[in-house]
Amino acid sequence: QVDLVESGGGSVQAGGSLRLSCVASEYIYSSRCLGWFRQVPGNEREEVAATDTATTAVRYADAVRGRFSISQDTAKNSLYLQMNSLEFEDSAMYYCAARRSGACYKGARYDYWGQGTQVTVSS
DSSP, X not given: OOSEEEEOOEEEETTOOEEEEEEEOXXXXXXXXXXXXXXXXXXXXXXXEEEETTTOOEEEOTTTBTTEEEEEEGGGTEEEEEEOXXXXXXXXXXXXEEEOSSOOOTTOOOSEEOOOEEEEEEO
């Protein structure tokens, strides 16, 4: 059973856009925190954007603020990441994740993870 399934990654030129999608099971989608993370081989995984479904608060990494946007479609149990003005440094494997309960602070432990979707930006 796969709890979170990402899609929408691909190869794009710098300045382009991509929209990542993540479909979750109803149980997972009802989690307190939903977020997008990314990881480059050899580096630690970093939070890109996160939303607190209880308060509707949204947080973005400094590197993507103003270019990326996180959103949800509750009817589809889906989480999205709209990525505009992509830069070479945005190239990474992107993961969506869910934290069932507890505050959605940066660095919080997430309980469920997707398998990831690769984003490659050419300069």
